[in-house]
Amino acid sequence: MDSAAPWVDDDNAALLVDLYELTMAQAYWRQGMSQDAVFSLFIRSLQPERNYFLACGLDSVLRFLENLRFLPEATEYLSSLGMFSQEFLKWLGELRFTGAVHAVPEGTPVFPDEPVLELVAPLPQAQLVETFLMNQIHSQTVLASKAARVVEAAAGRAVVEFGLRRIHGTDAGLKAARVAYIAGATATSNVLAGKTYSIPVTGTIAHSYIQAHDSEIEALRNFARLYPETILLVDTYDTLAGARKVTELAQELGEDFKIRGVRLDSGDLVQLAFEVREILDQAGLERLEIFASGGLDEYRIAAIVERQAPITGFGVGTRMGVSHDAPSADTAYKLVEYRGTGRLKLSPGKPVLPGRKQVFRRREKGRFEGDVIARHGETLPGEPLLRQVMAAGERTPAGRVSLEESRLWARQQIEALPNSVRALRPAEPAYPVEISETLLTYQHEVAAGVRRPG
Amino acid sequence: MDSAAPWVDDDNAALLVDLYELTMAQAYWRQGMSQDAVFSLFIRSLQPERNYFLACGLDSVLRFLENLRFLPEATEYLSSLGMFSQEFLKWLGELRFTGAVHAVPEGTPVFPDEPVLELVAPLPQAQLVETFLMNQIHSQTVLASKAARVVEAAAGRAVVEFGLRRIHGTDAGLKAARVAYIAGATATSNVLAGKTYSIPVTGTIAHSYIQAHDSEIEALRNFARLYPETILLVDTYDTLAGARKVTELAQELGEDFKIRGVRLDSGDLVQLAFEVREILDQAGLERLEIFASGGLDEYRIAAIVERQAPITGFGVGTRMGVSHDAPSADTAYKLVEYRGTGRLKLSPGKPVLPGRKQVFRRREKGRFEGDVIARHGETLPGEPLLRQVMAAGERTPAGRVSLEESRLWARQQIEALPNSVRALRPAEPAYPVEISETLLTYQHEVAAGVRRPG
Numbered sequence: 001m002d003s004a005a006p007w008v009d010d011d012n013a014a015l016l017v018d019l020y021e022l023t024m025a026q027a028y029w030r031q032g033m034s035q036d037a038v039f040s041l042f043i044r045s046l047q048p049e050r051n052y053f054l055a056c057g058l059d060s061v062l063r064f065l066e067n068l069r070f071l072p073e074a075t076e077y078l079s080s081l082g083m084f085s086q087e088f089l090k091w092l093g094e095l096r097f098t099g100a101v102h103a104v105p106e107g108t109p110v111f112p113d114e115p116v117l118e119l120v121a122p123l124p125q126a127q128l129v130e131t132f133l134m135n136q137i138h139s140q141t142v143l144a145s146k147a148a149r150v151v152e153a154a155a156g157r158a159v160v161e162f163g164l165r166r167i168h169g170t171d172a173g174l175k176a177a178r179v180a181y182i183a184g185a186t187a188t189s190n191v192l193a194g195k196t197y198s199i200p201v202t203g204t205i206a207h208s209y210i211q212a213h214d215s216e217i218e219a220l221r222n223f224a225r226l227y228p229e230t231i232l233l234v235d236t237y238d239t240l241a242g243a244r245k246v247t248e249l250a251q252e253l254g255e256d257f258k259i260r261g262v263r264l265d266s267g268d269l270v271q272l273a274f275e276v277r278e279i280l281d282q283a284g285l286e287r288l289e290i291f292a293s294g295g296l297d298e299y300r301i302a303a304i305v306e307r308q309a310p311i312t313g314f315g316v317g318t319r320m321g322v323s324h325d326a327p328s329a330d331t332a333y334k335l336v337e338y339r340g341t342g343r344l345k346l347s348p349g350k351p352v353l354p355g356r357k358q359v360f361r362r363r364e365k366g367r368f369e370g371d372v373i374a375r376h377g378e379t380l381p382g383e384p385l386l387r388q389v390m391a392a393g394e395r396t397p398a399g400r401v402s403l404e405e406s407r408l409w410a411r412q413q414i415e416a417l418p419n420s421v422r423a424l425r426p427a428e429p430a431y432p433v434e435i436s437e438t439l440l441t442y443q444h445e446v447a448a449g450v451r452r453p454g
Numbered sequence: 455m456d457s458a459a460p461w462v463d464d465d466n467a468a469l470l471v472d473l474y475e476l477t478m479a480q481a482y483w484r485q486g487m488s489q490d491a492v493f494s495l496f497i498r499s500l501q502p503e504r505n506y507f508l509a510c511g512l513d514s515v516l517r518f519l520e521n522l523r524f525l526p527e528a529t530e531y532l533s534s535l536g537m538f539s540q541e542f543l544k545w546l547g548e549l550r551f552t553g554a555v556h557a558v559p560e561g562t563p564v565f566p567d568e569p570v571l572e573l574v575a576p577l578p579q580a581q582l583v584e585t586f587l588m589n590q591i592h593s594q595t596v597l598a599s600k601a602a603r604v605v606e607a608a609a610g611r612a613v614v615e616f617g618l619r620r621i622h623g624t625d626a627g628l629k630a631a632r633v634a635y636i637a638g639a640t641a642t643s644n645v646l647a648g649k650t651y652s653i654p655v656t657g658t659i660a661h662s663y664i665q666a667h668d669s670e671i672e673a674l675r676n677f678a679r680l681y682p683e684t685i686l687l688v689d690t691y692d693t694l695a696g697a698r699k700v701t702e703l704a705q706e707l708g709e710d711f712k713i714r715g716v717r718l719d720s721g722d723l724v725q726l727a728f729e730v731r732e733i734l735d736q737a738g739l740e741r742l743e744i745f746a747s748g749g750l751d752e753y754r755i756a757a758i759v760e761r762q763a764p765i766t767g768f769g770v771g772t773r774m775g776v777s778h779d780a781p782s783a784d785t786a787y788k789l790v791e792y793r794g795t796g797r798l799k800l801s802p803g804k805p806v807l808p809g810r811k812q813v814f815r816r817r818e819k820g821r822f823e824g825d826v827i828a829r830h831g832e833t834l835p836g837e838p839l840l841r842q843v844m845a846a847g848e849r850t851p852a853g854r855v856s857l858e859e860s861r862l863w864a865r866q867q868i869e870a871l872p873n874s875v876r877a878l879r880p881a882e883p884a885y886p887v888e889i890s891e892t893l894l895t896y897q898h899e900v901a902a903g904v905r906r907p908g
Contacts, residue, residue, distance in 0.1 A: 006514060006650065007463040008624040015646040016624055018616070019657030022645065027680050033666060060460060077649040083681070123666060130660075134619035135627055143622070162472070165588035166782050168597070170462040170470055172623030173589055191476065192469040195531040196460065203473030206584075208789035211797040211904075212487060212577060226481050227537065237800045237904060318782045327781040328620050328772045335662035343665040346691045450665075450691065 008171065010067045015074050017131045022078065025124040026088045036099075037123040038337035038356050039130070040115045041137055047145070047326035051421040051431060052109040054148045054410060055116045056179040057140030059106060061133050062390055062399050065097040068129065097125055101390035104359070105401060107144075107182045107410025108385060109417055111433045114359050114373055115386060116141070123338060130333045138331045139172055144179035146298075146323040148414060150316050151184035152422055153298040155305050158313035160202055161188040162293060163321020176321050182406045184414075189315070197403050204263045204291070204315075210236040217245045224249060228258040231291050234276070235266045243276040247283035261289030263315070269294070270309040277310040291315065297324065298424055342446035353439060354446040359385040368416050370432035375439045462625065464521045469528050471585045476532065479578040480542045490553075491577040492791035492810050493584070494569045495591055501599070501780035505875040505885060506563040508602045508864060509570045510633040511594030513560060515587050516844055516853050519551040522583065551579055555844035558813070559855060561598075561636045561864025562839060563871055565887045568813050568827055569840060570595070577792060584787045592785045593626055598633035600752075600777040602868060604770050605638035606876055607752035609759050612767035614656055615642040616747060617775020630775050636860045638868075643769070651857050658717045658745070658769075664690040671699045678703060682712040685745050688730070689720050697730040701737035715743030717769070723748070724763040731764040743767065751778065752878055796900035807893060808900040813839040822870050824886035829893045 008016055028034065043053055070078075075089040084092075099121025110116055116137060119126055151159050161180040167173040177185075177193030187200040194201030205223055210233065213219035220232050234242030243262060250257040262280070264272050269292045280288050292304070293315030301314055318324065334352045335343045342354030356376035361383050362369050372380050389399030401409075420427040435443075462470055482488060497507055524532075529543040538546075553575025564570055570591060573580055605613050615634040621627040631647030641654040648655035659677055664687065667673035674686050688696030697716060704711040716734070718726050723746045734742050746758070747769030755768055772778065788806045789797045796808030810830035815837050816823050826834050843853030855863075874881040889897075 006517065006625075006628065007461065008628060008646065009461040009463055012646055012649075013624070015649060016618065016627060017645050018618060018643040019645050019648075019655045020643065020659055021657075023657060023681060023684075024660060024663045024677075027663065027677055028666070030680060031676055037666065039662070063460065074649075078645075081648075081655065127660075127662060130662075131619050132624075135621065135624065138620045139622040164470065164472060165585050165787075166592045166785065167589065168593040168622035168776070168781070169624075169626030169629060170467070170586075170589065171460075171625040171627075173470060173625075174460065174462060175623060189472040189474065191471050191473050191532075192462065192466055194473075194535075195466075195469060195528075201473045201535065203475075203477060205474055206478060206581075207799045208493070208581060208584075209478045209481065211789045211799055212482070212491065212792045222485055223478075223481055226484060227477060230477075322622070322776075322781040324781055327622070327776040327778055331620065333619075335665045338666045345661045345665055 011071055012074065013064055013132065014068055014070045015077070016135070017128065021128050021130055023083060025128050026084055028124040028127065029088055029091060034122045034124060035339045036120055037126045037335055039119045039126050039333055040336045040353070040357065041117040041119070041133060041331065041333045042113055042115050043110070043141075044330040044332055045112050047329055049424065049426060050145060050149070050326065051423065051427045052111060052145070052417065053141050053329065054144040054183055054414070055104050055108045055110045055141055056106050056144035056182060057137040058103050058117065058389065059401070060136040060140065060175065061117070062101065062395055064132050064136070065101065065129065065390060065393065066395065068095070068097045070095060095125070096393060097121065097129065098393045099125055099390070100388060100392070101399070102386045103389050104385045105387065105409055106406040107413060109413050111371060111431055113353060114371065114433065115357050118356055118386065120356070134331055134333050138329060140175050140179050142323045142327065142329050143172070143176045143321065144183050146320050146326070147180040147183035147185060148410075149298040149424060150301060150320050153301040153305065153424060154314055157305070157311065158186045159184065160313065160315045161185045161190065161320070162315040162317035164190045166318040167321040178403065180320065181403065182410050184407070184411060199403070204231040205233045207233065207236045216242060217248060220245055220249055221252075224253070224257070224259055228256070229260050231261045231263050231289070232259055233263045233265060235264055239264060239267055239272050240275055240279065243279045247279060247285060250283060250285055259288065261291050261312070263291045263293060265294040269311070270304055270307045273309040273311050289313065293317070295319065302424060342442060344443070344446055344450060346447070346450060353435065354443055357386075357439065361385055363416065366416060367418055369418070370434065372434045372436050373439060374436040375442055378436055378438055380436060465525055466528065467518060467586065468522055468524045469531070470589070471582065475582050475584055477537060479582050480538055482578040482581065483542055483545060488576045488578060489793045490574055491580045491789055493573045493580050493787055494790045494807070494811065495571040495573070495587060495785065495787045496567055496569050497564070497595075498784040498786055499566050501783055503878065503880060504599060504603070504780065505877065505881045506565060506599070506871065507595050507783065508598040508637055508868070509558050509562045509564045509595055510560050510598035510636060511591040511629075512557050512571065512843065513855070514590040514594065514629065515571070516555065516849055518586050518590070519555065519583065519844060519847065520849065522549070522551045524549060549579070550847060551575065551583065552847045553579055553844070554842060554846070555853070556840045557843050558839045559841065559863055560860040561867060563867050565825060565885055567807060568825065568887065569811050572810055572840065574810070588785055588787050592783060594629050594633050596777045596781065596783050597626070597630045597775065598637050600774050600780070601634040601637035601639060602864070603752040603878060604755060604774050607755040607759065607878060608768055611759070611765065612640045613638065614767065614769045615639045615644065615774070616769040616771035618644045620772040621775040632857065634774065635857065636864050638861070638865060653857070658685040659687045661687065661690045670696060671702060674699055674703055675706070678707070678711070678713055682710070683714050685715045685717050685743070686713055687717045687719060689718055693718060693721055693726050694729055694733065697733045701733060701739060704737060704739055713742065715745050715766070717745045717747060719748040723765070724758055724761045727763040727765050745769065747771070749773065756878060796896060798897070798900055798904060800901070800904060807889065808897055811893065815839055817870065820870060821872055823872070824888065826888045826890050827893060828890040829896055832890055832892055834890060
């Protein structure tokens with residue numbers, strides 16, 4: 001039996017790291033290479049069909065950095081591997097994160113090569129936190145970016161996050177509800193997310209409840225009695241017959257019938273929505289909403305919306321919660337400066353912009369019209385995106401943003417994007433991102449330095 | 455700021471549930487519907503290109519059921535939602551899981567419609583655990599099934615799990631290392647997984663370490679001095695030049711040169727492997743291994759193996775860790791029996807096999823030749839796959855299986871599959887799975903009963 005507890009928490013998260021981060025950290029420490037390094041976390045390319053990423057995960061990162069510590073249980077395990085000196089493990093046991101973090105706020109649209117986050121810290125520290133930072137920024141950004149597309153497709157109709165049962169694991173399950181909310185989802189079915197993040201929680205009823213009763217109408221009646229304003233599932237046996245049972249129930253209950261709507265979860269949702277709408281309307285139940293779920297994503301929702309199906313809300317699960325068509329992105333966390341000198345690697349197809357950077361986003365009549373990635377310290381037209389969110393290991397005021405603020409920020413930012421960038425298909429031309437003259441010159445200088453023999 | 459702790463643990467996992475499970479549970483409880491129910495967890499269809507699933511996640515499920523409890527903090531939150539009576543919340547606060555679980559062992563290949571797990575418990579309990587059970591069985595089975603393909607493609611070469619930085623979240627990051635190990639991976643880079651599950655941990659060196667030094671050879675020398683038997687990364691600036699530096703280092707260190715190999719992480723891995731092999735061989739370093747990483751999956755590994763590239767091991771990250779081409783599966787957790795009566799729903803395209811079941815797997819000359827899904831209690835030729843792993847809320851001996859046992863079991867089971875089923879492309883014909891006459895008859899009986907008006 002796997003005897004050890006399987007949960008990740010503040011006591012063991014420091015060990016959620018690739019082994020080489022620890023061996024490299026020990027090497028840096030032994031070699032006295034503890035000057036400040038700058039690592040830049042960015043995404044190399046857009047995902048298929050996507051035009052932008054919605055940056056998320058910063059809050060998890062800052063919390064991790066604030067709490068980073070290697071407990072005796074951790075260093076004892078590391079000692080057992082026979083790779084680490086007792087002196088290094090003692091240093092590790094006393095380690096706290098003392099660096100600075102500059103990042104775009106959660107809910108900011110970002111484009112390839114733009115830093116999502118830059119971390120300035122003594123080299124061993126900056127190296128040690130790589131894996132966790134990437135894990136959280138990657139998964140939360142990928143899931144938020146997908147959710148933003150679903151919300152876009154729904155064109156103002158409600159999107160409820162339903163994905164927990166097929167999202168990868170408990171942590172992503174929790175975070176997915178949070179980032180979907182930032183991206184504009186209205187609620188989640190995930191109760192722990194509701195509690196943890198004060199997100200509205202909602203839910204309807206499952207087929208099992210209907211099936212556990214000897215008749216469908218008895219089940220609907222019982223549920224409506226206990227939850228008068230619920231949404232009733234009607235597709236367990238036959239969707240249209242199920243809808244008619246709801247009208248029977250309305251007649252039976254008279255003024256006590258306060259049901260808000262019905263849910264369709266299978267079949268041709270557009271066709272069924274029209275037919276169910278007619279059944280409800282003919283029974284005088286015009287006010288009942290039709291809610292749809294079952295294998296939905298941005299494409300299916302866009303098709304439903306385009307055909308003007310009378311559906312007012314969508315429950316969206318798996319395809320959003322695992323970002324089904326693009327479950328990963330080419331994130332990178334790269335050393336870009338050490339001891340004040342710009343660094344880059346020259347591996348084919350993977351260019352890196354050296355040194356600390358800032359991104360300036362220009363607006364024209366309220367709409368974003370282009371970005372410039374610049375060296376830190378440059379002042380260019382437009383709004384600078386990166387803010388200092390942590391200094392000397394502690395959050396700055398800019399690092400303390402409420403979830404509601406992030407959600408509002410995301411909404412404002414997405415609405416300022418060009419329509420072609422918000423669209424579900426690749427924008428032509430792509431959103432313009434330039435590199436400043438100063439940064440380009442610096443990149444050439446650093447590359448020339450790296451190419452010298454050695 | 456999101457003030458609540460973002461971790462999931464034994465104290466709050468009970469709330470990691472879709473809201474409707476709780477509203478349904480309250481309805482059952484109020485209506486006195488607390489007789490035993492049977493829920494069956496199965497997968498409706500194969501994923502694209504796949505021929506089987508490797509069932510995983512049972513240990514997490516059993517642990518969850520053993521520890522299930524709603525703490526006062528949880529019931530207080532639920533109370534705040536205004537949907538639950540104090541009597542129900544009191545009942546919930548005292549709830550412990552008292553049911554039985556029958557499941558296939560972790561590491562068992564399973565096919566569509568075959569139960570991975572059947573749970574027998576009072577209806578409210580069985581309903582409440584749906585979301586968590588699906589979350590864990592789904593993600594661990596999807597990731598294990600992908601890992602089995604990668605191991606298959608590597609054809610005996612080492613596969614090291616490298617995915618943590620892009621796997622979705624911390625929990626899947628931890629479990630992915632575990633299930634990859636069950637599927638046959640040799641090690642992981644994930645230190646916490648190593649500690650938690652006693653999996654071998656390994657790692658090489660990152661580009662950042664090379665870049666932090668003023669010259670590549672100095673970096674290689676320093677790392678080799680501290681970790682004499684490490685694997686050196688050679689592609690930071692130019693792979694062939696990097697390999698030559700390793701040969702220089704070998705000359706320089708003489709008998710102290712104990713490096714095990716080099717790692718290639720970019721470019722045309724096959725071409726570079728041949729060229730690097732030649733450079734190493736000409737320097738008398740025939741014993742050095744070439745290890746490859748960078749965007750690998752089963753298809754790329756199969757191509758490398760087919761071209762007989764001199765690569766002895768693979769570091770496989772993102773594409774395995776998110777099951778990139780198929781990040782979800784159509785898992786279902788369905789009520790199949792209540793109060794001794796078979797149940798099913800008739801939603802289009804989603805048939806369910808009613809009642810408790812068993813799967814019999816027949817062998818011919820050591821190889822599996824076909825399965826029959828039968829009613830519980832039937833005795834048919836072949837090996838029964840489902841075992842009772844929990845009784846009255848406690849694990850049976852069959853529910854206590856070590857990770858090494860699961861890994862060995864998976865290896866034996868996979869090796870007994872027909873070659874066409876182990877292949878990376880769809881088997882033609884598919885592995886035969888039949889439904890027993892008795893079960894078919896029962897399904898018709900139940901369907902006839904369900905179709906009666908009501």
